[in-house]
Amino acid sequence: MNNSFFNNLTEPTLLLDENKCRQNIKAMCARAKGAGVNFRPHFKTHQSHEVGRWFRAEGVEKITVSSPRMAEYFAEDHWKDITVAFPVNIRELSRINELASKIQLNVLIENEESIQYLTQHLQHPVGALLKIDIGYHRTGLNPQNVHQISSLLKSIDESDKINALGFLGHAGHSYKVRGRAAIHKVHKESLALIRSLKDKFQEDYPQLMVSIGDTPTCSWEQQFQGADEIRPGNFVFYDLAQWRIGSCRFDQIAVAMACPVVAKHPERGQLVVYGGGVHFAKDQSHLLDGQTTYYGHVVPFQEGHWGTPNGQNYIASLSQEHGIIQVQAAVMDQYQIGDFITILPIHSCMAANAMKSYQTLDGKVLSRL
């Protein structure tokens, strides 16, 4: 069976290239520093104490997560200032309260009901960011609706359990564009929306800050004028979706799934691997032809590292545990039953979430939430 690197692996395994990952972290730290904004990385992508410590080594002190449970996990590893960047789920009051007793916990507010509920039931104060819809239209307050936003800020003012910290936006529509110019347009427009909101409230609430930052815009932009903080997450690993948007190069993608080959069908150019939707998740993209759906690109693996995909070898379909890999004849010949084949994922956040741990290229196993 191929390559001594894989000797101890038996099942689909998420490989992590620590060097690439640390480079991604360093680059984003430098970018935030250069732009003069606070860097509060989103940890939902990696969900790992160990990877979190690579950020800490670069001076990061404040983080973003997507649930109180994830906040608990990172609080256990001594993170003291955590924003849960998801509209506050008041059902999780006791977890929120417990966290707020120990760390600076910040929640997202976008309705009066949450303010009233937290005010009545919390025992420890939390910071609050108003969630603003800056063009993605997934959720958040309409920034034109100054009356509603003003009313929420007043309610927060009246609460002894909630401290207004600022406005938070996520330009998730940047995931739908392609190329630097289009990313820049999203950045400019979404930042203008939230900045103008800050300006409107400047006189009454001079302390309110602005938090933005998705991976595509944060990977390109040098300036975040009007923002005080950026919160990208995916950049820590990047993936094929980000490559397609134009956020990264192939050689910045820091995770790859290694899957055992279990069957070969040379007559239709397909390998079958143990590695399905329960490992990769089912995020899909299109090949450069714009038509062919695919779920990941095969990369060569040599001397303990993976290389660059040529675009001709890809996951054509995924079922629960089966991956069907379309390969060129020469690639078909390279892989035998029992060999591992290495595949870049479409969406690293979802693939990492589906897997229980990471295997670094130098043999460490990193656990996660």
Next chain:
Amino acid sequence: MNNSFFNNLTEPTLLLDENKCRQNIKAMCARAKGAGVNFRPHFKTHQSHEVGRWFRAEGVEKITVSSPRMAEYFAEDHWKDITVAFPVNIRELSRINELASKIQLNVLIENEESIQYLTQHLQHPVGALLKIDIGYHRTGLNPQNVHQISSLLKSIDESDKINALGFLGHAGHSYKVRGRAAIHKVHKESLALIRSLKDKFQEDYPQLMVSIGDTPTCSWEQQFQGADEIRPGNFVFYDLAQWRIGSCRFDQIAVAMACPVVAKHPERGQLVVYGGGVHFAKDQSHLLDGQTTYYGHVVPFQEGHWGTPNGQNYIASLSQEHGIIQVQAAVMDQYQIGDFITILPIHSCMAANAMKSYQTLDGKVLSRL
């Protein structure tokens, strides 16, 4: 917050209606008995000791799983005859060997390399089924390729570690059809393919049996002539994909996801819930208009049970933790921030796999692998 049933729930929770589930189990047991075939249900859908025991209570003794790890989990709960219905992953030799020392373990074979590897390295014998492609074209041996199949059977004969048990097929293409007539056509054609193979080898290998059985065909067909065993799995819960195919009624679907409402956007008829791709997985389908992509149907929840979807309230999009629910105005009014909303999943196997446990309607928490 709505409905005392949800009082102790805080996060997205996979509800399980034990009565519906037990009815599904009983019905399939009766069907197998009526058809005179062995019933070896696939346990990858539920992956739960407790649900497994509901099968045992109906007299089921032999099961199917999709990985050696899942076989280990069920062997721990005293299942003694387990088929791993996935092309054998020779990297998992030691787990296979350990299992084979304790139980009747059956593996899937579709190439010479696996036979040679197992013969050389196994210490305990396993049963083997030749995986036959009966029309799905995901993997398996071409049933026309009698020469290759004959050659593999000879190799197995020569092995003192592998005992040939029969031919196994999975008519997964039944998932792509709609309606009873189309399901029947898949059933007839796929069964004919594998039966003719059995006939060809009848003289030399009279002991070889035939194992088939996907949820759509097993939900409709009364006869499995030529088959000795059926292995459906999804039917234990069913889901919207099976409903769309025509395998089940809404009131047979035995799992539903309860998600907390965290934001309301009446101006666009959308609720935002805590419940995303990490909970539902990202399997999608189309509404009856054939065009609108959706990820689950809202069902009313009253007096401890969920009702029937009306098709007008559905998950319009999923990101990692966010679910965006498109609802009618009347439904929008029914749900407040902090309420739970209950949603039938598209693909119950993937949703169950994404979740860590089940909550039954009478308050039990069932763990899973």
